Amino acid sequence: MGWIITLIVGGIIGWLAGLILGKDVPFGIIGNIIAGLVGASIANALGLSFGPEVGGVSIIGGLIGAIILILIVSFIMKALGGGNKRA
Numbered sequence: 001m002g003w004i005i006t007l008i009v010g011g012i013i014g015w016l017a018g019l020i021l022g023k024d025v026p027f028g029i030i031g032n033i034i035a036g037l038v039g040a041s042i043a044n045a046l047g048l049s050f051g052p053e054v055g056g057v058s059i060i061g062g063l064i065g066a067i068i069l070i071l072i073v074s075f076i077m078k079a080l081g082g083g084n085k086r087a
Contacts (some may be wrong), residue, residue, distance in 0.1 A: 010036030039066025
């Protein structure tokens with residue numbers, strides 16, 4: 001049951017990060033879950049795991065990490081897509 005809560009919390013964090021940035025996370029709900037969980041891992045690696053914790057995921061740290069992840073993914077997608085445009 002704990003991993004289901006972790007997935008739900010990860011999805012909510014990824015969705016909130018997408019709303020804050022005004023960018024859609026690729027792959028819909030699955031992308032939200034991945035962004036939230038990977039974002040929480042990034043936050044832990046950077047020492048940003050603070051604030052309330054639900055399902056083993058730090059809410060504030062996970063949100064910051066998910067925002068960082070979405071910015072990086074958006075930059076990479078833009079760089080890859082921008083190189084294929086022809087005049």
